[in-house]
Amino acid sequence: MEELAEAAGITARTVRFYRERGLIPPPRREGRIAWYDEHHLARLRTIAGLLERGHTLTGIADLAAAFDSGHDVREALGLVEPTEETPVRxxxxxxxxxxEGEVTAENLATALDLGYLAVEGDEIVHISRRLLDASSAVVREGVPLATVLAASRLVREHADALAALFTSTFQDHTGETDMAKLRPLAKSVVxxxxxxxxxxxxxARRDA
Incomplete structure (x- = not known):
């Protein structure tokens, strides 16, 4: 614990407090020896970074719980492969x-549930650079992230319905099973x- 605290630039007492609050996972034990590894150090650095950004310890604990319950990258991205989207670590x-100020445990859990975020070790992976940039831009314009995520769920439902319509129509009338030809046509129509x-x-909204 002392070595971990020194590497993180904090006191052993603080490490013990974080462990008791569930902010870091318990160490691996061999007899009376407790072993901490690079994942514990990464979590401590994350806690420090989030504290600097104004998050409370209670909020960080909630984020950690949501983070730890998230699907890993292979599970999340396996559902949508192949994809044209570029993941972001x-x-x-x-x-x-x-x-800024919008990454709450509730929002993180929603994003994980929607499959926008996945977990790999100590990193978070967003499945789409385009969606990440667009959603963060909307939030910067003043729309709450919770509202953006709720709208995203509706967009996902409509997008799935459109994809089902395009694929069934294309297959029913052409017998084509290779969707490579359909993708650019469907995207142009949408x-x-x-x-x-x-x-x-x-x-109409401007005139209202």
Missing amino acids: LSPEELADYF EAELSMALDRHLP
């Missing part, structure tokens, strides 16, 4: 910086229809 502190829908709705 983040530390918990970097994720907090993307969504992008054009969404663009026209925004044209219809945005002026």
